Amino acid sequence: MTAVPDLLDFDGLLSPDEIAMRTRVRAFVDERVRPHIADWYDRAVFPATLVPELAELGVLGMHLTGYGCPGRSAVEYGLAAMELEAGDSGLRTFVSVQGSLAMSAIHKHGSEDQKNRWLPAMARGEVIGCFGLTEPGSGSDPSSMTTFARRVGDEWVLNGSKRWIGLASIAQVAVIWAQTDEGVRGFLVETDTPGFAATPIAPKMSMRASIQCDIELRDVRVPESARLPEARGLRAPFSCLNEARYGIGWGVIGAARDSYETALRYAGERMQFNQPIAGFQLTQQKLVDMALEIEKAQLVALRLGRLKDTGELSPHQISVAKLANTRAAIAIAREARTVLGGNGVSAEYSPMRHAANLESVRTYEGTDEIHTLILGAHITGIQAFRSTTPVEVRA
Known part of the structure; x- marks a missing residue:
């Protein structure tokens, strides 16, 4: 019996490069994920040791171009996401939070200095990012967020809470979205900044081999250079x-x-x-x-x-x-x-x-x-x- 359904010759719609990308990621999942995922899930452990290997595989920020990013096509990224999630949703979620959310925010809305500082290291897996939008009282309606950033001289002071933020407890940089007197803005907050705290949410019945956190921001001060200059509004x-x-x-x-x-x-x-x-x-x-x-x-x-x-x-x-x-x-x-x-x-x-x-x-x-x-x-x-x-x- 054929394992993978291909009733319509789906592979005939793919290029050799796309098939090769899928094959590489599938082999990685077969070798490095499948033998261990039941144990990781049972023990609620995120396999952080795989991060350098995922970087070497070329899936961190893989659809982004420049700044050390792989620059692969959208279809290749999609095929990679499919193979990663065949292993576990938590693994694909890590790649998504890192690349599609945190790195994408910097790539789309950041300054040249911010892009050059963060993106190459994130593509190499040396820096992990998170994306702080959802709040305890603001999920489907982010316009009701209460996290606020107040301008004080050349600094911004952030106060508020975020919830269900993937990777926050192991991240080195957090993309934090906050209300300001001029509307919603984005900030790059280094997670060792005083007043920043990330706490993993447990126990969970789902996404156990993954990390989701509560974030507390208490008088977190960041310089104006930490604001994403091209990010305005929701x-x-x-x-x-x-x-x-x-x-x-x-x-x-x-x-x-x-x-x-x-x-x-x-x-x-x-x-x-x-x-x-x-x-x-x-x-x-x-x-x-x-x-x-x-x-x-x-x-x-x-x-x-x-x-x-x-x-x-x-x-x-x-x-x-x-x-x-x-x-x-x-x-x-x-x-x-x-x-x-x-x-x-x-x-x-x-x-x-x-x-x-x-x-x-x-x-x-x-x-x-x-x-x-x-x-x-x-x-x-x-x-x-x-x-x-x-x-x-x-x-």
């Missing part, structure tokens, strides 16, 4: 979130595919009533449904990647992939678990772990509801958000 952080959402549209396919592959292998080996359960009609229906959804999700993601590489990708199109592909991935992981029967609750098998992780992925970078309303506004031309924030900012 459009700035949302431009970074769109980079992360794009990667999610690809990444979740990896979790779905790994769940499907696990179920397919198991179905071929598990004997009941003197035959493998893969020979039962209901099992075949489950496997076919999973394979079809994976094929569709791959085509959606590839379409977005091609549009992104030509500069034609629109925000609402990213919402299509984030919403549809994540929904499909969760359904596939859950269905794959049913093929495994009672054994599916064992950490020996991946689908239940993927399903738990995908509940977090479904929520971050825009919930189902937010992406539904983004698409609803695009389809109808009517803004359904209760906030007065324009939909184009939300997208």
Whole structure:
């Protein structure tokens, strides 16, 4: 039985370079992640020792150009995200927070000095970054953030709280978004600055092999040179979130595919009533449904990647992939678990772990509801958000 579904010859749509990138990342995951991920997840350990290896693999800020960044295509980045998440959502999340959020914020909105200082070291994995937008009382509506930066002479004084901030406790630099007297601005805060504190959130039922933190900012002073000069208003952080959402549209396919592959292998080996359960009609229906959804999700993601590489990708199109592909991935992981029967609750098998992780992925970078309303506004031309924030900012 074929493990990876390719009912429509998806590989025929990829270039040799794209296939080579996918092959390299898949081999890395097979060798360095799969043998250990169940243990890391069980013990709630993020494998920080893999960071230099991920840098060597060329996946940190891989879609960014210049400043020591790999400068790979959007499709290559998507394929890499898919393979990383086949190992675990936490691994793809690390690459996303580092590259699509923290590095992207500096690349898009930073000064030349900021780019030259931070980006090469972050691409090499020598510096880890985090992205502080979400707050305890401000998730889907970041316009209601209460973190405030007050200008005092040549410095800014930051006070506030952030929540669910990936990597914050191991980061050396934090991109912090704050209200000011002139609107939302972004700041690069070195995490050893007095008044900055990051505390990992525990215990968690999802994303256990990953790090999410609470951040407290108490009279944190940074110089004017730490402000991202091109970041003005909520459009700035949302431009970074769109980079992360794009990667999610690809990444979740990896979790779905790994769940499907696990179920397919198991179905071929598990004997009941003197035959493998893969020979039962209901099992075949489950496997076919999973394979079809994976094929569709791959085509959606590839379409977005091609549009992104030509500069034609629109925000609402990213919402299509984030919403549809994540929904499909969760359904596939859950269905794959049913093929495994009672054994599916064992950490020996991946689908239940993927399903738990995908509940977090479904929520971050825009919930189902937010992406539904983004698409609803695009389809109808009517803004359904209760906030007065324009939909184009939300997208």
